[in-house]
Amino acid sequence: MYCPSCGNDIAVELKYCNRCGANLSLPTAGSSPTVIAPPAKLTLPSIVMGLTIIAGLGIIFAGASQFAVVGVHPFAIVWMVLFGAATLFGCTAMMVRFWTKLIMLQRETIQVAPVRPPLVERQPVPQFPPRLEPVPSVTENTTRTFSPIYREPSDQ
Numbered sequence: 001m002y003c004p005s006c007g008n009d010i011a012v013e014l015k016y017c018n019r020c021g022a023n024l025s026l027p028t029a030g031s032s033p034t035v036i037a038p039p040a041k042l043t044l045p046s047i048v049m050g051l052t053i054i055a056g057l058g059i060i061f062a063g064a065s066q067f068a069v070v071g072v073h074p075f076a077i078v079w080m081v082l083f084g085a086a087t088l089f090g091c092t093a094m095m096v097r098f099w100t101k102l103i104m105l106q107r108e109t110i111q112v113a114p115v116r117p118p119l120v121e122r123q124p125v126p127q128f129p130p131r132l133e134p135v136p137s138v139t140e141n142t143t144r145t146f147s148p149i150y151r152e153p154s155d156q
Helices: 043-070 074-107 140-144
Strands: none
Touching: 043 074
16 A cells, blocks of 8 residues: 555555655545445355255255164264254355355445555665764673672681
């Protein structure tokens, strides 16, 4: 994203330009018009989802009946049916959630891609002269001039 007033490259989440201080949350006077997208049609996806649920339940119950014929314990069959149905409906719920987000995104206004402003020549960054004198250490006085607080008496 670029600043509309100075053309500086900026991060999307910023509210003010780092270079010129322009407010980036306000729409600019020369901003491009908004385009409203047509509503999404969910007839075909709804039919496909219904057929998927019916086919999935058919597969689950057909498998359960075959397990009963083979002689699998009924408790195991019940748990297989429960877990199969929970998986089927969980996947269905995730697909419905995806479609809902898709519809909400389509209903929002879509901004047409803004035209990139012409590049503005940047001022060169001033180079500071290198520091020639040595910098003293922070701990120099404390470690080199350490004197113990208590001294042994020398008369013993």
